[in-house]
Amino acid sequence: MSSHLKVTGLTTTFGRGDEAVHAVRGVDLEIEPSGTYVLLGESGSGKSVTARSILRLYQSGTTITGSITLGGEELTTLPERRMRELRGSRIGMVPQDPTGALDPLRSIGAQLMEVLLVHRIVDSKAAARARAVELLDRVGIADPGRVVKAKPHMLSGGMRQRAVIAIAIACNPDVLIADEPTTALDVTVQAAVIELFRELQERSDMSLLMVTHDVGIAEELGGEVGVMYAGRLLETGPIGEVLATPKHPYTQGLLASLPSPGVERGHLKVIPGRPPLTGETASGCAFAARCPLVTDACHVVPPALVRVGTGREAACPVVNAPDEGSPATVSGFSAGASEELSA
């Protein structure tokens, strides 16, 4: 079995008819074995919904279309029973909030052993217990013998997140999906957890799909990035290159708006308005309402991703237009504070 994950034309819709919320609208992504793919976006962009759709964690009332293959096997049409076997064994998941992810009444050890026994990684309780201690050690917990017996409330946030990661990797998954796994942690602890993800990947050919809003974390991890906005990918490519020479006006605006040394106070570059809410619709490009380069054509159809360099794509006809390689730089973002918010 290979760990090649390929998502094609993924759309996720909550509800039906007039009530339908189109959270993800046609996402393509591909992760090679041991590769890293970062879905970067702000709240409501559809990045978490994309990740959860791959695991088919949505039930009734949700329509997922498109194709998701893992090592060539189509997941969208798998019976739920088979899908259940696959979750946790071939695809591991690390959610944002470790406190909510753990059962407060059971020890960390019991929760780890459950995964190992259910997926028949080991065949006895004794072996499961020994493996649980090993796994806690592997995720950098200093005193695994004690932690294995601890209940979640006895651990700090960082330790809990390490325990959740231990559960997620217990079955040596082909793919690990991590949804903002460090957002609830302090920065010094966050740095150590990001380091842990990198180490875990180095020691196996597990691939990693990381969902984050934090440009810095994307940069730390490396690999490929997909910048999401209003349910679509607006720009993709190797992280270093995308951050160094962003092509899409949204990526450019997002990077320019981050405070960094040397930017005078009160002069941060600003994208006017706010990101659209989940499912909020626009007739053409969803970023058009905030874009300094907007043209009439932008309001007609959502632009498709087109090649803008080696391994790079962007969904903007304006910056893509004439000659590839010399990126148009958006200078239209104002450094003023008080522009009117679009209602």
Place this chain on the structure above:
Amino acid sequence: MTTQLLAAGESVPEAPGRPLLDAQGLVKVFGTGVRAVSNVSLTMHAGQTLGIVGESGCGKSTTAKMLLRLLTPDEGRVYFDGDDIHRMKGRKLTELRRRLQVVPQNPQTSLNPRLTLEQSIAFNMTAHGYGAAERRRRIPELLDRVGLDPSYARRYPHQMSGGQLQRAAIARALATEPEVVICDEAVSALDKSVQAQVLNLLSDLQAELGLAYLFISHDLAVVEHISDRVAVMYLGRVVEEGPADQIWHDPRHPYTATLLSSTPGLDHSRIVLGGELPNPANPPTGCGFRTRCPLATDECAAAWPALMVRTPDHYASCIHDEPVTLMRDPASSS
């Protein structure tokens, strides 16, 4: 009461103004002996921003609450314009509350969900004796000033986005013409593209109205951007304080250096700490950072070092003169 808030501001004096809010030796111990804040002294000047940065549990919000008179310190004093705020009564206290306002962290919960924006702002103004005519005149002006269309006056919080709510909370704070505004993680809940808008707004308002900000955040990049001076807190104490750019470019405490290197994406050689914040109910002896500090020596177990002058105006509480050079040199390979 002056009513110059919305008049096109005169230029704010460049030099650090008079000390406006001055905290000396604050100590707060909770319940069973959790020393949330130990011996914290901070001085805020008119028209300037003091940033406080630190991780959860470092005492930054407890400090803010003592400065706002929402908590009584066990030891130490807080002076506003020369008067001890914890001894104020009656008129003087009301006046303090008018001059000292807060923009809280979570815009979703800091405004009453059952009041329109106009009612929320009016509530604050009425409490400070503004009459109906003045409220009617100033509320649209305030909304306009924070970048909200005056039609938002009739909206309820659930009809606004996070960025709009935070602008509304700023408008409410400014309604009483304060001199000091305490911003406790005021931009942390916002999306990055919206966060920049609110940071610029806060800076513009400061330049126009001469406000002093206490800007509390866990995000060092944001604090560096908006502050004149920065205090770094760890385990209830200020471990370093100095001009914002010096804290950023020339940190003098190992913890500050670690925070900087932990900020993802910054081009620093990474310092990854072992362990986590110690339990404030049971702190280590001596320097509270020594259990995680790569430079810790036996001497560090003796006592928490006092803040010592590093360069004029820049203080750090570490026995090493140049801890950061020591930390970076051995591991500068990466």
